[in-house]
Amino acid sequence: EADIYQTPRYLVIGTGKKITLECSQTMGHDKMYWYQQDPGMELHLIHYSYGVNSTEKGDLSSESTVSRIRTEHFPLTLESARPSHTSQYLCASRRQGYDGELFFGEGSRLTVL
């Protein structure tokens, strides 16, 4: 089983609120990712990190931001949530050299009213 954890699993929140989705892994992986996935749709990469103090934007434009202060922790923040942010957010990590072998967290399902 993958040792990667996301909280909260489910969040329903009003427009304009600030939210942080937490992601932690205990596998010592340097590389971590945030994906966004709507039902029946592809995974879209929104952020990634190759190590502490390294963060990059992914393919899908996102108003969220991320930080990587510790290897094991990769939180995602939305400063002002909007209904268009309603989606499932999946965190993942991988070992160096295993480019396609991602371990995913269980996801955070966000609903913005």
Added chain:
Amino acid sequence: RKEVEQDPGPFNVPEGATVAFNCTYSNSASQSFFWYRQDCRKEPKLLMSVYSSGNEDGRFTAQLNRASQYISLLIRDSKLSDSATYLCAVIVLFSGGYNKLIFGAGTRLAVHP
């Protein structure tokens, strides 16, 4: 045109049937290939890597056809528990030396009694 394309399905098959899915990729510089399984409202999990010579893991067989630019997944003796969405993932190498993992939108399999 999407870089990675899959028939969304659903493929409805009886228990015990053999079923096969294909996944086509558009970039001939694609270098590594994977199949993931995603249960409804769950996270994707790596099912198997796809090697150039093809590979088998129990009832699952993965094949790569570089000439026609597709990978396939064959499931023999389908079980009810095989019901899920199967995502293919492709690593594409771009000029400048960086690579990107791209997911397909998935093929849904429903196995019925």
